[in-house]
Amino acid sequence: MPSDKNIELAISDDHASAPPKAAKKILDVAYDLFYRRGIRAIGVDEIVKRAGVTKPSLYRSFPSKDELAASYLRQYDLEFWQRFDEAVDAHPGDARAQIRAFLTRVGKRTQMPQYRGCGMTNAAVEYPERGHPARVVGEDNKRELRRRLRAMAAAMGAPDADTLGDGLLLLIEGAYISGQLFGLGGPAQSVAANADLLIEASLKK
Amino acid sequence: MPSDKNIELAISDDHASAPPKAAKKILDVAYDLFYRRGIRAIGVDEIVKRAGVTKPSLYRSFPSKDELAASYLRQYDLEFWQRFDEAVDAHPGDARAQIRAFLTRVGKRTQMPQYRGCGMTNAAVEYPERGHPARVVGEDNKRELRRRLRAMAAAMGAPDADTLGDGLLLLIEGAYISGQLFGLGGPAQSVAANADLLIEASLKK
C-alpha cells in the first residue's frame, strides 16, 4: 500500500520542476505488483498495462526494470523508517518501550492476510548477486536497522548490547518471513512477547 | 551441496527399476543452481547444459520445471531433517541441549561465504502463490518444524511452550535470512546465544 506522501519527492529531481504524472502511476503500480507477487514474477508489460501507460513512458522515467525495482524499494525503505520512527517518537528516551511498540506493530502487520514479508528482504532473496540495484537498497536498510537496534540495546543498559540488538533483528526478520509462511496465527504473533523475554533476560545477565 | 544419499530413492519409482542416470545429474545440477542463484533466475536450458543432457531428458524425468523445483526442495527437506535429527540424537532426552546443538550448527552454517539462506524459505519468497508445488514443500517443512520446536519447548518444561517454540522458530528463520544478507559477522552468529537467553528466561517465567 504505497502512500502518496513523499512519492513526488522521490521521483522529481531537485529542481522544483513539475513532476511527470506517468512516473508516479508507474511506481505505484510497480510497488503493488512487485511487493505482492515478486519482482522477477512481474514483467514490465504488465506494469505499464495496469498503470494505463506505455512502455516508452516507463523507460523515460526509469533507466531499467532493475532501477524501477530499486525505486520501489527506496519507497519501501522510506515507509519502513516512518513506521519505525513513529514507534520511537511515541516513547522518547525509553528504548525498551520503543522496541515494544515497534514489535507490537510488526506482530500485527505480519498477521494481515495480504502480508507478503519485507519487500527489501524478499528482493535480496530474489537477487542474490552482489551489487544488484535492488539488493543494495535492502542491504543498506538492514545494516542501518542493525546499527540502531544495537544502539537501543545499549541505551537499555544491556551488558552485551550487540548480542541483544542482533537477537532483536533475528526476531524481526523471523517475523517477516514467518508472517508470509504461516499467515494468521503463525509464530510472528508472539514476536513482541519473545522480544520482551529476551530483553528481560539480557538486562539481568 | 546435494549428498548422493537418498537421491535415487527420491527419483525412482517404487518398483525396483533401474533409475535413469540423467535424472540424477539433472537434479544435482538443479539443486546447486536453484539454491545458489534462485529458481526463477535459472532456466531449464542452463540446467540441461550444465548437466550435459538435453531438454527432453529433463521432461521425461520431471513433468515441469515447477516439479523439478519441488524435487529439489524435497531433497533439501530430507537433508534438513538429517541435520536436525543429528543434533537431536546427539543429546537423547535433553531438549535444551538438542536445541543448543542445532542452533550452534545453524550459526556456523549461516556464516559460510556461499550460504544463501534456507532453500525452502527462499522458494516460498519466490513463489507467493498458494499451492505452488515449490511452495508447499517449504510450508510443510516449516509447519513440522514449528510442531517439533513447540514440543521440545514443552519437554524443557516451559510454562508457555508454544510461545517459546515460536520464538525459537523466529530466531532460526531470522538466522537464515540474516546469513545471506550480512554474511560473516552478521547477526546470525549469535543465534545460539540468543536462543539460550530466551530459553533461560522462558523457563524461569
Place this chain on the structure above:
DNA sequence: ATTCATACGTACCGATCGGTAACATTGTCA
C-alpha cells in the same frame, strides 16, 4: 540376429522477456 522398450538428440514451437526507434499528440506557459 531380431525384437522391443527405453533413453537420448536435433530441431523446433509460440510466448514472453527487457528494451528501443520514430513519430504523433497533448497540455501548459510565455
Place this chain on the structure above:
DNA sequence: TGACAATGTTACCGATCGGTACGTATGAAT
C-alpha cells in the same frame, strides 16, 4: 500563437522462456 516538455502510438529488436514432436541410438532378452 508559438514553443517546449511530457506522453502516447505503433512497431519492432534479439534473447530467452518453458515445453514438445519426432527420429535415432542403445542394451537386454529372446
